[in-house]
Amino acid sequence: MSYNTETIRNIALAGHAGSGKTTLFEALLHAGGAIQTQGSVERGSTQSDTDPQEKTRGHSIDSCLAAIDRPRCHVNLIDTAGYADFRGAALSAFAAVETVAIVVNAANGIEYGTRRMMERARERGLARVLLVNKIDTDVARLEALVEALREEFGAECLPVNLPADSGAKVLDCFFHNDGATDFSSLAQAHQRILDQVVEINEAVMGSYLDAGEEALTPQQLHDAFEQCLREGHLVPICFVSARTGAGVAEFLELAERLLPNPAEGNPPPFLNVKDESIEVGADPARHVIADVFKIVNDPFVGKLGVFRVWQGTIRRDTQLFIDDGRKPFKVGHLFRLNGKQHVEIEQAIPGDIAAVAKVEEIHFDAVLHDSHDEDLIHLAPLRFPQPMFGLALEPKHKGQEQKLSQALSRLAEEDPCFRVEHHKELNETVVRGLSDLHLKVMLERMKERYGVEVITHPPRVAYRETIASRAEGHHRHKKQTGGAGQFGEVFLRVEPLDRGAGFQFVDEVKGGVIPNQFLPAIEKGVRQAMENGAVAGYPMQDLRVTVYDGKYHPVDSKEVAFVSAGKKAFLDAVGKARPIVLEPIVDVEVAIPEANVGDVTGGLAGKRARILGTDAQRGGELVIKAQAPLAELIDYPSELKAVTGGRGRYSLDLSHYEPVPPPVQKQLSEAWKPHAEED
Template sequence: VELDEDLMAVYLEQGEALDPAQLHDPFEKALREGHLIPVCFTSAKTGAGIPELLRVFEQLMPNPLEGIPPLFLKGEGANAEEVIIKPDPSAHVIAHAFMVNIDPFKGRLGICRIHQGTVKTGSQLFVGDARKPIKVNQLLKLNGGAHTKIEVGVPGDICAIPRVDDVHYNAVLHDSHDEDHFHLKCIDLPRPMYGLAIKPPREADAQKTSDVLHIVEAEDPSLKVEHNVALNEIVLRGLGDLHLRAVLELISDRHNLKVETALPSIAYRETITEKAEGHCRHKKQTGGAGQFGEVYLRIEPLPAGTGFEFESAVVGGAIPYQYIPAIETGVRQVMESGANYGYPMQDIRVTVYDGKHHAVDSKEIAFVQAGKKAFLEAVKKAAPIIMEPVVDVTVTVPSRCAGGVTGDLSSMRGMVSGTETIPDNRIIVSGQVPLKEIQEYHSRLKSLSGGEGSFTMDFSHYAEVSAAAIA
């Protein structure tokens, strides 16, 4: 009432005896401005409150034509322009796929709301900027678990299109190439940070596990499946422990698959901090043709993130050029498996500068072994260290929790780099923390902030860590 001066005057005259028709316009204004948020208590199980809720919709709520239209944009980035969509059944079709459900019997269901135009069985629609249309073989009306076939969908209808693999979450379906680059303004979903390593119960279930994980990822935009090639590990990330527990229960109930879970492994690395040289003479005689190869090499550390470099400085044919790749193969084998702690190595330059060969007994396998052993000898002299991944962390919490969060990050071998105050009495704390320390941070942050905090993390760099700290 206080939003409308005329209605306020009427209210002061009539008291509480206001007609619902008088409340409609100010009620709509209050809803638009977020001044008023209706709360209705109902039970879908017993039906309690449903008639009253429908009566509220009918008498008080703005009708769909009065509602705030969805914000469609054309183009990408800063060049995107706002597009006005009208609920006109005779206009071009524009529908938004807000959900994907993969049914074991009906296949992939793209659940869409039609905002403009008319969709009929047999229609052809484009998904996003795809050049090839999809055919609407069936159109389903959803009512709880019941799917009813319909022939026509009009603006305002929520329909499902079955067996269409191209439909994905947030896709725009249309029937003209004029709308190829239409999209809804993105909803800022929380990034999935909490992860669990997923392992199939048996090797025979590996393919089934992979298929099921991609099914739940397609259905839930807040899930992310990662495959860590270096660790040969599949990681499922979600919004927290409760979220992933619900997903794992869904996998168990719907797909009859109980997967094994653990915290994701940490991708540690080895490197060196000093220059060193190594030498190996590989000589093996077994009665027939033997094996002979001798290698001298030097190693030196490279700047962080450079990777691996191999070069040959051999002169005078001490090692024939055809054996140089064999030496590199031996070195790379150690780089991949680790020299001291079993972790892959990085940021090292290897230079082969001398050696010997035998006209009869020299073979590639001999120089592979010689290169490997010479490299191992050099690494032992080059002050090797273990490196751990460090992540950039951004924690958003109520302002009252800032002190607790900064102290907690510091206790995790972290470093706080700054804070920023944002609206709604909240603060952003930025810093860097070793990945190992922050893997289970969801539960700690929940305790510190009373469930009102969130955080994101991105890989930053590798930093030296003691062997005791990773045990």
């Protein structure tokens, strides 16, 4: 099928686990003619859940792409994982689409995954649609759910169709206003959404007030509707049943007629090397700009970089650069992904989603371009949750250290919320993810794909160090070795910064007492000391270092001398500045049966947690919100499983750092002293 940018629709399906996204993904592909037979999650035959673990577990772990070619529309559809453990892959899809369709389980109502994805889509400036799924279930109280959605997310949430015949079908209430429904007048719903749409545009509002609805052209309605979506003035509510197909074809029609195309949606912020905004337009004739939002290490075709084209046209044999690299690569094969199938295509135009294979240098969030004539740019990064749950690991079999390192590197390429850390001082490799389930899945994937098994144990908590007061330090480095000597003297000042401010290095040297060429060496020494810590061996943060005086020797002064002088002057100052250890405090959300509330809140309180509140969910479930030190939650997965009989689940997000209690700091310092003395 031949199509252009104006006929492309890019849509991500997101929402809470169990809302039916994958089944809906199948239903949309079937209704759009992309597949002949609709697959089943239970049978492991869906287009999106192709990974062996996805089939075994019965839920999505990664995102999956497929395309639907309609007579007047080309739809790029992305199915994302619902479990909070796999949010990294879900959120990365938001970098490629104009619209996020949040799928809501009609039986369960608004769940915390619904809220989370609605907020993230709003932050990104994406059009949002609420897809109420499973409308044919007996427990679905749809009228009450609509009111709950409007109360939770705003009065801009309005139905554009309504269920009829107990959810067996839906009736359009935007373009058509005849017929009856189960719980509301179609004419009333039609009027409410029409009033919401026309008020966004003065010209459309004027025509409507002067001559009524008949005076509005289809193009005027489309433009006003699209503007409402783009500005968050309207969040359509659509009713569907992925199981029976009710409302599925109607949603595809809505996408074709009313959802924004790549030229209409809010473009994400592009920045140049100076972090200044730069304009990027959906023009096929301009220089190529594409963003890599997904990496797949495929055992058959090698490394795949999946990208969204924002500007220009990519064709086979195009020469592309990665970020600011000077060595181009040639696009030998250009693919469209349809589930696990890779379909070769001739070109990718603005708005397209495509992939290239076997380019080792390509990486997540890379910007692909075809010219260095214009300013190099990058896409403003997505906000991902910090991976706080950690496991230290080592290969189960000797001699597999190199193989383990390569396997971990491949896994980290694919998931922006999976991190690998190497702690030299303890000879320890630590992997971090969003939960114990997240890490368990990643390690099982490593075993299946790369044949590497590991032994795991709890890692060190990611403590940090800082200072509580201002102080000054000094050190003179003088070394005579028979020939040329080493000399450098540094006076500096340290002072605390606000939490989360990071590190600042300030030069206040006057009169050239330290030549400018030695200041980077002083900063290098300071950073070395900060990396190794001063109290308990943890990296330092949230402080300012100001170099204000010193001395040098015209013959003996060298960089190595000022590295040493800067390092020791800094440690001298920190020792006087009341150094403290900071611990990570995480936001905790625990979803549990209501009967377990007392046990769970009591257990959290015993872990120095602060309970912030609770949210009641449908089905007798409660979500407890709290803040707790990460160090207290190392064994929490097994504890929660025991208390709730395996029915509880939780998620963690880094909130902030704060000082540890004095007994904990003393314990950490004493444990570090032997290592410090060895250094």
